[in-house]
Amino acid sequence: MTISVERAFGLLRIVCEADRPPRFSDIVGISGLPKSTVNRLLATLGDQGLVRFDVEDKCYRPGFGLLSLAAGTWAGLDIRRAAADEMAAMLAELGETVHLAVLDGDEIIYLDKLESAQSIRLFSAVGKRGPVYCTGIGKAILAELDEAQREAIIAGLAPRPYTAHTLTSPETLRAELEAIHRRGCAYDMEEHEEGIRCVAVAIRNFRGEPIAGLSVTSTASRLAGTRMTDEIRPRILAAGRRISAALGHLPTPC
Structure with missing residues (x-):
């Protein structure tokens, strides 16, 4: 120079x-x-x-x-590109399906999916939509929205029980979102698909807004015991922080 x-x-x-x-x-x-x-x-x-x-x-x-x-810089920071390496690394390390999705109204839209070598039949597919209140990514994003946005979405929901575990009460959902906010990640405990669990985190942009979510998904038998909390949770939290940083998010100092 x-x-x-x-x-x-x-x-x-x-x-x-x-x-x-x-x-x-x-x-x-x-x-x-x-x-x-x-x-x-x-x-x-x-x-x-x-x-x-x-x-x-x-x-x-x-x-x-x-x-x-x-504007040109931020437009170039594509979410899929920012998340690609982290998604590939998690698939290699954990051996489970990894999803990337964004919020659209009261639904999520899957942007990317890296499938496990395990033979697992999942609802998800790139471009497909899922309910915000009972998917891991949906709950992870919802928990990090500001109160006005979050309440507007909850007020407009007409939740239906996809499984016996689906949270259909607004009060129960609010309590779950508070727990998600405290621990930094969401758990889908067979709430959307019977026999399927996941761990998910929100991804933030340079303004600190939750614009997307990342999840690790598998069967309840493979995500049993403490694997979700002890192995997958710290790994996906770290990945979420790195992807957010790649999108310009600077964490608030403690």
Whole structure:
């Protein structure tokens, strides 16, 4: 990177990261560069739409050109691509089917599925929809939505019992979602398909919003005992954090 480019990026960072919009003299003082150099570089950044000069208060602000650059960046961070390596690693390590899905209204839509070598007949398929209230991924996402969004979805549900284990009461579902939020993952205990269990986590975007979910799914016999809690839960929690990080999510410091 040339010195001029480095200096231009330095000025851009000053404008974007300032607590208040800086004036020309502020930028000169912070950068330590000659006035003529700062003037020339700010003019170049302005021509590219990366900074803008506010005539009224005589200060510099981030330019709207940054929005188009950001939009292109975030559009390129495809969820499937971000999750691909983690999904493949979990399939190899755990030997169980791995799903990726997103929320759409009161349903989830499966975006990707890596199937186990085990002969298991599952409802899921790429492009297929599933109910939000009794699938692991659906519950994992629902538990991490803000209260208004979550309650709006719950209020609009007309839950039906897919199995004897399906949670059809709004009160029971709310209690389950609170438990999911506390432990960081959801368990589907044969709630959608008889004999099928899963462990699921929400995936967050750069705003911290739960935009997708990841799950490990198998038969109740293969996910018996403490395997869901002791083996799969820590593995999928770590995968969910890494995928979220790849999408720009920065966890809130403790």
